[in-house]
Amino acid sequence: MIWSGERLIGAVIVGVGLPQLSLERDLLKTYFTENDHNGFAYAYQYPGLNRVMQAAGRVIRTEQDRGVILLIDERLTQSRYTSLFPGEWRHFQVVRQQAGLEAKLRLFWQSHI
Numbered sequence: 001m002i003w004s005g006e007r008l009i010g011a012v013i014v015g016v017g018l019p020q021l022s023l024e025r026d027l028l029k030t031y032f033t034e035n036d037h038n039g040f041a042y043a044y045q046y047p048g049l050n051r052v053m054q055a056a057g058r059v060i061r062t063e064q065d066r067g068v069i070l071l072i073d074e075r076l077t078q079s080r081y082t083s084l085f086p087g088e089w090r091h092f093q094v095v096r097q098q099a100g101l102e103a104k105l106r107l108f109w110q111s112h113i
Contacts, residue, residue, distance in 0.1 A: 010068040011059050016075050017051035018044050041080070049084055052076075066112045068105060 019025060025043045033039030052071065059067035075081060077094055085092065095101045 007065075008059055008067065010070070011055055012070045012072060013052055013055050014072045015052075016045070016073050016081065017048035017055075019047050045080070046084075049081060053086070068108060070101075 029039035029043035031039070032042040038045075056069045056071075059065070059069055071092075082092075093104060095104055
């Protein structure tokens with residue numbers, strides 16, 4: 001979490017938030033797979049992405065809030081994840097180099113202050 005005074009202005013979220021392997025999760029996976037659904041998605045992917053979204057949601061609480069959310073995991077660029085992103089994230093940008101990240105952050109803050 002990145003703070004400016006008492007305001008949260010950013011979050012760095014590493015990973016896709018997958019829950020630990022467990023018997024309960026595997027039973028859910030089996031159940032959904034046997035009922036013609038993506039068992040992995042229901043047992044692991046959706047709960048994991050929910051954790052990511054909850055962490056990201058701590059940055060933006062009101063319409064006046066501005067902040068940056070860095071999602072650090074290559075898997076989050078795959079359509080099985082991006083298709084689940086909220087509409088507000090439709091303009092997300094993929095940055096693979098530190099210099100590119102610094103430039104994007106500088107541009108964001110210049111245009112949102």
